[in-house]
Amino acid sequence: MDRDAFPGDEFPDGFPDGFPDDDGGEGAGEGPFEGGPEGEPAEEELPELCDQCGSLIDPGEELFALVPDSSALHAWDPDFDGKRVLTACSIDHLAELVDQYRRRPFVVEEQWAGKVCRALEQHGEPLNIDALAHASGLSADQVDRAVDWHNERARRWRKRFG
Numbered sequence: 001m002d003r004d005a006f007p008g009d010e011f012p013d014g015f016p017d018g019f020p021d022d023d024g025g026e027g028a029g030e031g032p033f034e035g036g037p038e039g040e041p042a043e044e045e046l047p048e049l050c051d052q053c054g055s056l057i058d059p060g061e062e063l064f065a066l067v068p069d070s071s072a073l074h075a076w077d078p079d080f081d082g083k084r085v086l087t088a089c090s091i092d093h094l095a096e097l098v099d100q101y102r103r104r105p106f107v108v109e110e111q112w113a114g115k116v117c118r119a120l121e122q123h124g125e126p127l128n129i130d131a132l133a134h135a136s137g138l139s140a141d142q143v144d145r146a147v148d149w150h151n152e153r154a155r156r157w158r159k160r161f162g
């Protein structure tokens with residue numbers, strides 16, 4: 001078994017690079033005001049965008065669906081892990097989105113790796129495998145497989161992109 005990135009039972013501080021970041025990094029600050037904290041209350045009635053076509057959806061017209069997705073991780077509540085809420089402007093676009101996710105395989109190791117990552121982020125310090133299992137709600141064996149899965153992906157990523 002190849003454990004080169006995580007020698008022994010200790011993990012370095014967090015996963016190495018290459019772990020997919022789900023947020024894509026774009027912020028809300030568009031337009032003349034650059035999203036400053038002052039001014040209008042930001043949280044009110046943010047219009048939803050269609051996940052399929054990106055168009056603005058009138059309030060009350062949004063359609064939602066919940067699909068299984070092994071890359072979906074809730075920020076803190078494990079009960080919501082593995083589920084993604086899709087938002088669409090029309091029943092057609094919702095159907096297309098649901099179809100796309102149906103064709104994406106649900107990889108349990110990916111889901112476990114996400115839980116391991118979240119646990120490491122929340123602790124902000126190296127954990128041994130037992131502590132990590134406890135913190136992530138997984139068994140030691142699942143943590144082990146999650147780490148292997150992650151390392152394999154990181155290796156393939158480096159091979160392709162440098």
Ligand SMILES: [Zn+2]
Nearest residue numbers: 050053089093
């Ligand atoms: Zn749409």
